Amino acid sequence: MEFEKPWTEKYRPQKLDDIVGRDPIIRRLKSYVDKKSMPHLLFAGPPGVGKTTAAIALAKEIFGEYWKQNFQETNASDERGINVVREKIKDFARTKPIGGDFKIIFLDESDALTSDAQNALRRTMEVYTSTCRFILSCNYSSRIIDPIQSRCAIFRFGPLSNDAIKFMIKKIAHEEKIDLKTDGLEAIAYVSEGDMRKAINALQASSGVGDSITESLVYQVSSRAKPEEIKNMMKVALSGDFLSSRKILQSLLLEQGLSGEDIIMQMHRETFNLEVSDKEKVRIVDMIGEADFRLVQGANEFIQLEFLLANLSTG
Amino acid sequence: MLVEKYFPKNFSEIKGQQALVKDILAWINTWGNEKKALLIYGPPGSGKTTMVKVLAKELGYDLIELNASDKRDQNALNRIAGNAASSKTLFGYKKIILLDEADNIHGKEDFGGAKALLEIIKNTQNPIILTANSYWEVSQAIRDNCKLVQFKRLQSRTIFSRLKEIATSEGIEADDDVLMKIAEQSSGDMRAAINDLDSLGKKLVKGDEKVVGSRDTETSIFEALSKLYMSNSIDVRKEFFDIDKKPDELLLWIDENTPKAYKGKELLNSMNLISKSDIYLKRAFNTRNYSMWKYASDLMTGGVSVAGITDLRYIPFSPPKYFQVLGSSKKSRETNKIILDKIGKKCHCSRKVARTYLPMISALFLNPRKGALIANFFEFDMEEVKFIDEKNYRKIELAREELLKEPEKKEKIETVPIITEKKVESRKESLKKVEELSKEESKEEKQKNQQKTLFDF
Numbered sequence: 001m002e003f004e005k006p007w008t009e010k011y012r013p014q015k016l017d018d019i020v021g022r023d024p025i026i027r028r029l030k031s032y033v034d035k036k037s038m039p040h041l042l043f044a045g046p047p048g049v050g051k052t053t054a055a056i057a058l059a060k061e062i063f064g065e066y067w068k069q070n071f072q073e074t075n076a077s078d079e080r081g082i083n084v085v086r087e088k089i090k091d092f093a094r095t096k097p098i099g100g101d102f103k104i105i106f107l108d109e110s111d112a113l114t115s116d117a118q119n120a121l122r123r124t125m126e127v128y129t130s131t132c133r134f135i136l137s138c139n140y141s142s143r144i145i146d147p148i149q150s151r152c153a154i155f156r157f158g159p160l161s162n163d164a165i166k167f168m169i170k171k172i173a174h175e176e177k178i179d180l181k182t183d184g185l186e187a188i189a190y191v192s193e194g195d196m197r198k199a200i201n202a203l204q205a206s207s208g209v210g211d212s213i214t215e216s217l218v219y220q221v222s223s224r225a226k227p228e229e230i231k232n233m234m235k236v237a238l239s240g241d242f243l244s245s246r247k248i249l250q251s252l253l254l255e256q257g258l259s260g261e262d263i264i265m266q267m268h269r270e271t272f273n274l275e276v277s278d279k280e281k282v283r284i285v286d287m288i289g290e291a292d293f294r295l296v297q298g299a300n301e302f303i304q305l306e307f308l309l310a311n312l313s314t315g
Numbered sequence: 316m317l318v319e320k321y322f323p324k325n326f327s328e329i330k331g332q333q334a335l336v337k338d339i340l341a342w343i344n345t346w347g348n349e350k351k352a353l354l355i356y357g358p359p360g361s362g363k364t365t366m367v368k369v370l371a372k373e374l375g376y377d378l379i380e381l382n383a384s385d386k387r388d389q390n391a392l393n394r395i396a397g398n399a400a401s402s403k404t405l406f407g408y409k410k411i412i413l414l415d416e417a418d419n420i421h422g423k424e425d426f427g428g429a430k431a432l433l434e435i436i437k438n439t440q441n442p443i444i445l446t447a448n449s450y451w452e453v454s455q456a457i458r459d460n461c462k463l464v465q466f467k468r469l470q471s472r473t474i475f476s477r478l479k480e481i482a483t484s485e486g487i488e489a490d491d492d493v494l495m496k497i498a499e500q501s502s503g504d505m506r507a508a509i510n511d512l513d514s515l516g517k518k519l520v521k522g523d524e525k526v527v528g529s530r531d532t533e534t535s536i537f538e539a540l541s542k543l544y545m546s547n548s549i550d551v552r553k554e555f556f557d558i559d560k561k562p563d564e565l566l567l568w569i570d571e572n573t574p575k576a577y578k579g580k581e582l583l584n585s586m587n588l589i590s591k592s593d594i595y596l597k598r599a600f601n602t603r604n605y606s607m608w609k610y611a612s613d614l615m616t617g618g619v620s621v622a623g624i625t626d627l628r629y630i631p632f633s634p635p636k637y638f639q640v641l642g643s644s645k646k647s648r649e650t651n652k653i654i655l656d657k658i659g660k661k662c663h664c665s666r667k668v669a670r671t672y673l674p675m676i677s678a679l680f681l682n683p684r685k686g687a688l689i690a691n692f693f694e695f696d697m698e699e700v701k702f703i704d705e706k707n708y709r710k711i712e713l714a715r716e717e718l719l720k721e722p723e724k725k726e727k728i729e730t731v732p733i734i735t736e737k738k739v740e741s742r743k744e745s746l747k748k749v750e751e752l753s754k755e756e757s758k759e760e761k762q763k764n765q766q767k768t769l770f771d772f
């Protein structure tokens with residue numbers, strides 16, 4: 001059956017060298033390839049910055065043609081619980097490697113493992129080291145219990161730089177023969193916030209909607225408001241005109257289909273670009289924080305954001 | 316009820332479907348030569364059932380009807396429709412069998428219904444007519460054995476002229492503008508439009524049409540709201556006891572109208588109470604402990620009343636613009652999970668991350684071919700495609716069928732596209748640049764990293 005891959009998969013770097021903007025990390029990983037050996041690894045960092053990609057590429061380079069047999073990927077957050085560790089992971093750790101000295105178990109989102117499950121993992125990591133290495137991937141290393149951190153070499157993946165994002169996006173646009181405008185590229189970098197997956201998805205989504213990728217197309221498909229729109233809404237609210245700011249909010253949520261979460265995040269980002277005193281900015285951040293909290297607790301995004309606007313408009 | 320009173324008495328009163336009358340008459344008059352069953356499909360209130368009833372009456376047929384409120388499993392169908400279908404006309408009576416609302420006759424509850432129906436259609440001695448809203452909800456096998464007639468949404472003009480006729484003969488005073496608005500709002504549904512006209516009384520003025528649309532009486536809520544804003548008392552909450560709205564919907568009404576009544580601090584305090592009510596509602600919903608609704612109801616009514624008072628004589632109340640239904644059904648949650656798992660498996664990520672692929676997929680769905688290609692990759696079934704994009708799923712399914720017909724192209728190579736020597740070099744160079752840039756940055760990053768995790772993620 002004919003199909004088309006999402007570009008994140010189509011262009012997922014297959015070799016360590018093809019991973020962009022992660023230089024110091026790649027150098028360390030390549031030394032493991034040379035030695036054909038590695039310790040347990042902990043990859044920490046935000047989404048979409050190359051943790052899984054690096055793990056897969058590393059496995060491919062270490063194991064060559066046998067990489068699939070020697071590499072086991074598990075999503076901890078979907079099947080958390082201690083049983084996964086006790087059964088699935090242990091079973092794989094026990095089996096013999098094929099054509100090499102060890103296998104790799106890649107535990108994605110390992111910070112979502114309960115601490116019981118993490119504790120169950122400690123033993124497994126030690127008992128089977130002769131045949132099995134772990135790569136743990138997580139967003140927050142602080143959520144990984146100390147004993148596990150101490151068993152791993154730690155790699156910190158920060159958000160990718162704008163240049164790294166732009167480089168990759170330009171490359172894909174070129175391969176896909178897409179008319180990517182400069183402002184479109186900038187917009188993709190803006191919405192991506194250093195997350196390559198977001199960037200690539202924004203590019204592919206735009207390509208589904210329009211023929212040439214412009215700034216407004218990117219904001220439209222990635223469900224982001226133009227930064228000026230958000231800023232304008234805040235300004236209108238701050239001037240005391242609650243009803244008008246609410247209209248803008250309505251159009252963002254209903255017509256443009258943004259999520260409350262995205263709007264809050266953008267409001268936070270724009271706070272620092274407002275022409276108000278620093279003291280006022282502090283007050284605003286405080287109010288946004290409260291609103292974000294309520295957004296999670298509440299049922300209706302519109303109502304929660306509205307309260308934030310009411311707050312802004314009553315100085 | 317006006318819809319019943321003005322039920323079309325003959326073909327000429329069925330508006331906007333005249334061209335189809337000919338087709339249908341031709342089918343029944345030559346019945347036996349062509350397909351033995353007729354499938355009429357089209358949106359609600361476009362005249363499908365009406366057409367069949369008028370047809371039977373005008374041509375002197377007995378109508379044997381089974382609709383969705385009847386059980387239509389194998390037994391029932393065989394008993395009622397099957398008997399009628401196989402028994403030749405007795406005493407000269409002619410029969411039409413109407414299977415009204417035949418969407419989903421193949422569903423679980425009507426077990427064996429589709430198969431039985433197919434047999435009945437094939438062997439019937441009498442004309443069978445099926446009606447359905449959606450072509451797609453009638454199984455392919457049944458469609459193939461029916462002559463198809465599509466009823467389109469009625470045009471606003473058509474509905475308008477029927478409304479006008481009715482208004483004149485009922486002595487309803489109404490602006491053409493208002494009637495036209497009602498016609499437009501009905502989106503092609505004659506029944507809805509007539510019902511709206513019915514609900515507006517004998518004298519219609521501009522703006523009346525705004526009150527209809529959500530199809531329940533909203534006068535009582537307006538009264539309760541004006542008491543809420545005009546007084547300053549927690550007892551106002553009692554005014555809302557009889558109002559037939561769920562608290563989440565009521566909250567939206569209050570949310571919509573409060574800024575019209577209050578300003579400044581009063582407004583802020585009210586918005587705070589509204590926000591808190593929303594949080595109580597969510598808690599009640601999550602814990603299925605609906606006794607918590609009462610706190611929300613108290614705060615949004617009595618609380619908001621106490622928070623302020625208005626001296627406005629007239630507040631232009633309006634229904635909420637923003638309506639978001641709480642939660643989702645169990646089935647759709649299941650589908651959602653399956654979709655995310657399919658994405659997660661192919662894209663090496665958890666459900667949480669998989670969710671971030673949905674906007675991209677929806678965007679590709681706007682283009683049926685691209686949509687079909689990506690749906691093929693993720694191996695979504697039709698229900699899942701529909702879940703992601705209710706509007707376009709049919710087009711996508713059609714495009715997928717088309718793709719199946721095309722001779723299979725060789726599967727593309729798995730890895731990153733092949734790059735010529737030259738490109739590799741230039742790529743390496745640019746890679747180097749990026750490396751250098753990121754080297755500089757990584758120094759800064761190290762110091763900033765800690766902060767970033769705290770504030771930004």
Ligand SMILES: Nc1ncnc2c1ncn2[C@@H]1O[C@H](COP(=O)(O)OP(=O)(O)OP(=O)(O)O)[C@@H](O)[C@H]1O
Pocket residue numbers: 007008009011012013018019020021022045046047048049050051052053054108109137138139160168196197200663664668
């Ligand atoms: N440094 C990078 N260079 C090139 N492409 C990248 C890089 N980082 C991410 N990508 C692209 O983004 C996609 C997602 O990256 P990856 O799966 O490695 O994210 P991750 O860091 O594991 O994120 P998560 O925490 O969400 O699992 C990949 O398919 C790849 O196409």
Ligand SMILES: Nc1ncnc2c1ncn2[C@@H]1O[C@H](COP(=O)(O)OP(=O)(O)OP(=O)(O)O)[C@@H](O)[C@H]1O
Pocket residue numbers: 317318319321322323328329330331332357358359360361362363364365366416446447448469477505506507509
């Ligand atoms: N084309 C029409 N001309 C005149 N009146 C119509 C027409 N269509 C619908 N109506 C009015 O609306 C009422 C409902 O129509 P009908 O029962 O035929 O709808 P339907 O197409 O069968 O809808 P559903 O799919 O909801 O069953 C009728 O009683 C009639 O008053």
Ligand SMILES: [Mg+2]
Pocket residue numbers: 051052053108137663664
């Ligand atoms: Mg990952």
Ligand SMILES: [Mg+2]
Pocket residue numbers: 363364365415416446
């Ligand atoms: Mg009907």
